[in-house]
Amino acid sequence: MIHKSKGMFIKLLGSALLLVTVSASLPAPAAEANYFSDLYKGLQNFSELPGEVNQLQESYQQTMDELQQTKDRLGETQDQLGQTLQDIEDYRAQNVALQEQNRQLGLVVEELRNDRTERENYYNRIKITLLTGVGLLLGYFILVRLLRFGMRQRSRKGDRLH
Template identity: 30%
Template sequence: MRSAFQRWYLGLAVCALAAIVGLFGPASSAQASFFDRIKDIYQLPSNVEQIQKDYDAAKQQLEEQKGKIDEQQEKLSEAMRQSKETEEKLLSQNDALKQENEQLQARLKAMEELAQNKEKRNRKITTMILTVVGLVIGYFVIGRVIRFVLWRNRRRAIRK
């Protein structure tokens, strides 16, 4: 069995060999070389900074959008409140107008009944006046006819 020191030494040697092969070994055209990878690692903080800036900008836009949405929601709430107030006001006006309409219809009905009663009374009065005039004229005519008949009968009686 190998000791722990030998195993550690063997692991270190394998890592060193892998690093040397990675540094100086031929790079395939499809893969980046070791130096490009190191360069990318050093450029990573600037990429992280750019990503952080983009994140902050996106976060700020999100906050602005959230503020706009909150503002629009407040406006909508205010509009809904005003709409309810207007609806209640219109409903109360509608009720008042209904009551006024009912009162006006009752007045109109009473006036129509009054006009009909007045018309009936006027017809009765006219009928009574015409009847009285007819009776008076009839009385005079009948009186004249009776006088004429009596006069004629007397005249015939005198001639005989």
């Protein structure tokens, strides 16, 4: 067994020597084993965290303020939209009332025109009746004059014949 252990030891020693020579012959990258630098950078990053948190809080607060302003403007816009819709409804109702009033005024105007036409027709009938009456009176007087004149002429002729 000792022999076996010696053989094993030699194998391990040969493997270790081979590994050391191979690793010594290969160019190894320069490793920085500066623990203090890493620790300092870690502490520096840790100490900068509250500043970043403060920046994030300020950014969050600014975003919230902008959101609130947007909500306020949206509320104002909605109020204006509601007021505009109310104004439109008021104008619509006023327009309907004005159309009804216009229709009624149109009926009144039409009625007044009809009354005026009837009055004019009545006055024309009265005028025609008066002119006809005057014409008949004139015709009567003229006819009576002509008859008298004709009777005188006959009576003169008759006196001459007798």
